[in-house]
Amino acid sequence: MPVTVGGRRAPAGGPRPPAHLRSPEVRVVPLAADDRALERERLLLAPAERAHADRGTTSVARRRAMLRAGLRRLVGEVLAVPPATVPLRSGSHGRPELDVDGVDVACSRTGDVGLIAVAAGLRLGIDVEAITPWHDDVLDEDWLSPAEQHALRWLDPGARAAAATRCWTRKEAVLKGIGTGMTDAVADLEAGIGEDVVLVAGWRVHDVPVPPGAVASIAMLPVGTDPFGTPTPERSSHGHAHH
């Protein structure tokens, strides 16, 4: 698998994904950090990543820096390269993109919980969210499909908050995998309520275990499959489908 760094093709023998990466490597990253830890992690970031992080409030800047550095550390580890040299950039809608053919990354955060993933041969999307307290008004919110609203009504009231938030993370994971982020079409994505593994618009979506108080999902699609759900064999030899 050829590797491109900074738009140029790296010499043969550059970082290659290990075979076990066919299943995604997913990690929870604690985003709380003291000043020393934060400075250490910020040194791993590219100037544009530091500038992006610093656009937020102090706590957002810290969480962004810790998340991005965590992603660099994970990818550096699996590709056996120093984290600061990982060829990571941001795509047009802010999606993290790795310039290593056939290898994809994803990340998300809620409060001080970060979630990062890397895989070979799969396009990824990931989302972690703090469980939103339940209110019956949620049943009327336009991001739920009629079938999801119906399924939530049948659930034990005590289980609805986590189930609704999980449904949200499934949809957001798929939309982040596609790269568009949240769109008006959220209700059209049937993500279901319940079951550990679901197919959403052609994406395989799994629950991811995270600390109590939050839920998370990862969405996966084989490289070479159109992110919008239509098989496009001609893309299969080119790694990511870019938009």
Ligand SMILES: CC(C)(COP(=O)(O)OP(=O)(O)OC[C@H]1O[C@@H](n2cnc3c(N)ncnc32)[C@H](O)[C@@H]1OP(=O)(O)O)[C@@H](O)C(=O)NCCC(=O)NCCS
């Ligand atoms: C993507 C999106 C759903 C993220 O929402 P969120 O719940 O605040 O963020 P999460 O914690 O789940 O994930 C954040 C990380 O996802 C990544 N990300 C950002 N945009 C992304 C996208 N379009 N697709 C996939 N991943 C994305 C980034 O690494 C981001 O980290 P950062 O906040 O530290 O920069 C939201 O930003 C969105 O809808 N964006 C699309 C709209 C758009 O085009 N905005 C212009 C940005 S240039």
